[in-house]
Amino acid sequence: MSENTTEVIVGAGVLAAAIGFVIYASQVSGFTGTATTYPLEASFRSLEGVSVGTDVRLAGVRVGTVAAVDLNPETYRADTTVSVQQGIEIPDDSAIVISSEGLLGGNFVEIVPGGSPFYFEAGDTITDTQGAVSLVSLLLKFVSGSSE
Structure with a gap:
């Protein structure tokens, strides 16, 4: 019996x-069926x-x-679609940039809010963008002493 x-008990654990x-x-991956x-x-320019x-x-x-990334063959830019949670209103003069979590961390997309009283609607285009900065190219410029 013991x-x-x-x-x-071990099985329940x-x-x-x-x-x-x-x-x-499910929490880390952001998987929610109701959102x-x-x-x-x-x-x-660079993603x-x-x-x-x-x-x-x-x-x-x-x-x-x-949500989606496609190369635009005419402009050679990365056309990107981002999905934002409903209820989060983003001013229509906001910027969207590629940021890094640090030297060894990955990149993520950051929205830098503006001060406009008007907000983006579904399907609108954010025109103020800043692509990813290559850490390797920055280090090469630093080592070579280039001021470009």
């Missing part, structure tokens, strides 16, 4: 750990380190994800 009780892992993974979003468009699913942040808080 052996059977131990097996049930394993099951609880598995459920905890699933809950944690609705709206799309915004942007065109970047280095950003792909579909990359976080979109506002004031350091995750407010959406990168």
